[in-house]
Amino acid sequence: MAEKPVLHYFNARGKMESIRWLLAAAGVEFEEEFIASPEDMAKLKTDERFMFQQVPMVEMDGMKLVQSRAILNYIATKYNLYGKDAKERVLIDMYTEGMTDLNEMFILLPMASKEEKPDKIATIKDKTKNRYLPAFEKVLKSHGQDYLVGNRLSRADILMVELLYYIEELDASLLDGFPLLQALKTRISNLPNVKKFLQPGSQRKPPLDEKVLEEARKTFKL
């Protein structure tokens, strides 16, 4: 029996969360090894499994994969979530890269200082409402299909829904005026693998709260 992928990261969303979502949606069980101490951090510099001394790192299929995009590309290809040809792939790429730009703002938000936070939140809300959600609502409207690309589930839908949950966490009213995206969120959330992942007790990580971040700052002397 094939070994389960092992995810190496902090016990937090960060750059690993989209990988967790994709594996979960594909129905792939995985294990996690968390970086929890300064000793674990120090290992990154000397352990050759970490190609650029960084995480995320995913051990799967005999490889030590690094760089979140490379990891996502591999998983999406392996589990047929990357379109059926080059033209679908390029659309999926375009959409997911745009989503990744927005997702990165969410990932970095907890790290902002108290003074910077209000501005950063305002920027995220503005970009969400005026740049990104309209672009994707337009895609769904243009073809009237249940999925963003090629009339079937792809990594683009999964990342979109992950992002919609973060947007909802920040300010649910941001989703007003985007009925097709709301419907996509509901539809994808009801897929058995995704539904399971959304339940408490799954490997989905909660938002970073102040206390956890303070602890992490102390532990890793950030």
Next chain:
Amino acid sequence: MCFHSPGSSSSARVTVAVFPGLFSGWDSGSALAHCQLKKDSSGAGLCPVPLFLGSKSLSPAHTPSNRGHGPPTYPEACGNIWNSFDEEFLETQEQLKKLQEEGHLMFQQVPMVEMDGMKLVQTRCILHYIADKHHLFGKNLKERTMIDMYVEGTLDLLETLIMHPFLKPADQKKDLVAMAHKAIALYFPVFEKVLRCSGENFLVGNQLSLADVILLQTILAMEERIPTVLSAFPYLQDYTSRLSEIPTIKRFLEPGSKKKPPPDEQYVKTVYEVFLS
């Protein structure tokens, strides 16, 4: 690398919006490609090829030698690859607004490359599309994944170079030191080891790939700022020289090509004017 005929009977032109000088950090790859399908003297249309592989115009003497007969060998391909593309440079805010209002930019941003009937945005998306099309993405999923990893790592480094001109002059020196440290401690050792262990001329699968192109671009751009950055890496030095001798790459590195010069004050000024005025 394909140069078979798509059967088009007329020239197709594609435009991309880009800053003059902006993509000196990005110009190898695809960010600025304006690809042009042209007929050669035999009447067959020819595929556009990535910016980084070619020189400006199709010369009638450069006709493909094995059109339609399977993938050409590397030396043949490079000898025959040419590239012709146009560029539209952004110089004013009005130009940007027009592109945005007319719906050409999916996320209201550049780069944008028009090719094959599509308006592609997002640099990685564009790079992947061109690499896929021109067989620069390995022979199988494992090679593709290795290329992906190397490209992503290198892009992390390249991105610091791209942001560098926008730092306050007082911060720039510190930034260069940090950049050099990152290159020498994190990234170059990885690629030096790959080349040393494989004994091959390329990073993956013994043939030119996107990983080589992006790394070459990054090394050359870094050397412009930090001339000694490769001094501890003999294999990377050889690799850089060898890649630079590939005919298409050599042409691109010559004066007069579309390769952009290092970013200067005029470029920084233009970016601010277009985006922030």
